[in-house]
Amino acid sequence: MKNFLRTLKQIFLPEKDDVFLGFLENIEVIVSKVLSLAMVCVIIFAVFDLIIFISQQLFFKSNPLFKDTLFEIFGLFLNILIALEILENITAYLRKHVFQVELVIATSLIAVARKIIIFDIDKKTGQDLIGLGFAIIALSISFWIIRSRKNR
Secondary structure, eight states: OHHHHHHHHHHHSGGGHHHHHHHHHHHHHHHHHHHHHHHHHHHHHHHHHHHHHHHHHHHSSSSOOOTTTHHHHHHHHHHHHHHHHHHHHHHHHHHHSSOOHHHHHHHHHHHHHHHHHTOOTTTSOHHHHHHHHHHHHHHHHHHHHHHHHHHO
16 A cells, blocks of 8 residues: 555656656546547447348348338448547547547547438428538538648
8 A cells, every 4th residue: 555655656656757748648648549440449339230130131021122221231331430530530649649630530530421411301390400401511611621631
């Protein structure tokens, strides 16, 4: 217990800021690794969910055409792509210890595009669609600005 208290004292001393920052960085790395493992589990579950959904539509429906559930299938595919992009964001952070804004905006664009693809006109209003349109415009402009600054 004395060693633990001595270690805590050393971490929180003002002249030992580098020790404290190293401690915080270690915690960030641990949390990032746990998040990446959790995201891998989510991706695996989503792939199995997609396989089960498609096989039910093919083998257990009297009419195996996807015309009624096509947008739902697209939504499931895009969910997996979004999860892969989030995993890429986490692993990029683990590699460089920097958030890559371009990757985050690209992930956001995919998420908003998913919303537009599965948009149900019967349940949503025109204002919802306009809001998604503005989100796409804002994210596209942000992506263009970051990409053009990166190319300079």
